[in-house]
Amino acid sequence: MNVPSYAFLAFGVLVAILINISQRSAWRRGVWLIANLACVASFTLAPLSLIPFGSFLLFGFVSIKVVEHWRNRAAFWTILVLLVGAFCWLKRYTFIPPGALLPFGYFMVGMSYVSFRIVHLIIDAYQDSLPEAIGIINYINYTLNFPSLIAGPIQLYPDYLRSQRGTVLDDAAALRAIERIIVGFFKVAIVSPLLLTLHQKTLSEAITSAAVGERAVFAALMLAVYPVYIYINFSGYMDTVIGIARFLRLELPENFNRPFVSRGFIELWGRWHMTLSNWIKTYIYSPLFIGLMHRFPKPSAQPILGVVAYFVAFFFVGVWHGQTASFIFIGVMFGLGVSVNKLYQILMLRQFGRLQYHAICERSIYKAFSRALTFSWFALSSLWFWATWPQLHQIALELGAPGAALATMLLLFGAAPALALLDAMQNWSAREARSQSPLPWSPYVRIVWYTALATLVVSATAILNAPAPHVIYKAF
């Protein structure tokens, strides 16, 4: 079952109807259990291919019970290492010798997100900070929660329990959820394919255009379009699953908050894939930072330890995104982005003091270039998401050093006014939303707007899913 898709939407509607039949907790847990297992089963026709994933889940549950009962430091660390090892092995990380991997295909959908949830449960169980002992049904429902199975958001268990118990679905909330689903589909079905096409076109022009200047302009566009494409695609998915989850009486956490207006790489990760960065901060950055401070207790070393902890934590974010060596490079880029940002903040504070530094940060031109620099670094880091080393080599050859420098400058100086405009528009829109001004928020305008979007989505999917040929053609 693709997400988002009409099949997923229909599945969500069916589960929502069943869940809302009764308010009894046992009924709802039962419906969730069947729905979550059915969603997993929809990805495969071979039940045997679920065995590795199922074993991984079982290992996670047994581990939680072990650390809950023994709280033994050695056992806890052994379990964590084994779990991470099993994850890398099942995800076929390229540093594992091919001979050691399972020699057959198996189900892996959402394994990364499931792993985050399991690790969180094990650590919290060890620290005795789970709100209640987790039973097997709650464990399955939480780890395999179908709206967030494939790509998150990574909701922590206490929040998951709280949101399930306290979510109210009145008319206004239902309408907002429907609007959100429509916007999500619109982003994924219409805007993101257009951006991907634009990215491919600019890539081809960046390689084939005659003049260096032209190649540099297209290369800058190519760099700029890809992060926007990922954002639209991923946030569209989030809008859809968050909207659907509301009908299932579940409030999923937000994953994006206007990321491109960030004025630093650290702020970016507070606005982009927020549940992942919160997880990383809670379970990697903070323990590492505290551990380093224990080892190097000199107060003067503290800022540098923060820089190191940031680097390690966001290096991990990069590496987590994929199984190949390219992602080590992304990890380095992300790690450098946050750690240099942190170092810069420390140096600026030392140089100017808190008040003056804040005053500098509020200057329009400074804000514009901070945003542009952040976006440009993110765009450059994203190169390794879509291009292989030979492709990068070819692009670099075609551009040459002057072309590459020009493209980077164009990206930076083009992003500054564009993002300033975006920020101004988003601020205006937020002000309008707060003031509840009559026109854009009237139900009449909203019904026209969202119906138009929904009609466009249905139209676009009609083209994208144009039927297979009726005539079965032979190999001419």
Add this chain to the structure above:
Amino acid sequence: MKKNNFHRAILAALGLCTVIVVIAFQNIIIDFFFPSLPRLTTDFSPMYLARELRAYARERGAAIFFGDSVLWGYRLESNDTALALLAREGCRCRNLAFKSGNPANDYLLSRLLLESHVNPGVVVLEINQAVLNQADSEYQTVHPAIWSLAHQYLTRRERLMLTPPVAADGRWANLERIASSVSLLYAMRSDLHAMLYGDVPPPPRLRITPELFEGTYDLSPLALSNVGVHFLVETAHALHQAGVPVLAFHTPVNHALLHSYIDNVQYRSNKTFLTHELLARGASVLDLDSAFPSNAFLDETHLTPGGQNRLARILAHALHHYSVQARVNLAR
């Protein structure tokens, strides 16, 4: 309560009006801006074909080509086909060849041309003996788009000869017809898809050996009872009766590859039979069957860009007789 219901009714009506306006807007955009493609896509829609025929009806004296994957340009870019080369040289060529073309499709297309008041300078028919193979039901199948526009031109006996396309009838077909009549975007979704994302990709390339083509040619003696022959001669007859000149050509075949199957008396005799039948119905016939060297082929009949170029030169020369001008440098 009453006020609330009224409010909801207004919202529902507004939503419905929005849907109608958006669909109407899409229809206008597609009607104005959807281009005429250089060749038919694999899944061309009835709406697209009807649009093309309407466009042909507005011009006089063009050369209209019927054929299969050879003329369509299998495994080639659309601008490498013989017809694209002819068009670049100034010939007003209209390509109605498509990947699964066969005489039954050609017959229905010719009837559609005549019914749509298209006035071509000449209709060029490609004759591929492989598609006259009675054992292969593929060649008795009509493209769904052509079937939906032209099946009424078939006699009862002719309908029984053919395999109707899947899903041509039934509830879904009715729903599809309704949706297609309301929304041009829905009706032309396969054409839009092909325009945006490219046509259905060909299957992986196999190593070409003669064994692959065993059974491709049915070498039993051809007669008018053969489904393909019936529709071929009916096509020539219908066009001739309407005063439209017909130029037919025997498809170039890779004799070096297919030597063991087709270099025999029966194959030649079938070719002669077809030539005679077409001449008897007023068509002119070009024999290109063994006119191309083996390096002009990708496989048994499909031509390389060089082969298409050679075909373009021959056709340009032949088209001069029908006042369909192609520049001399190509015809030389």
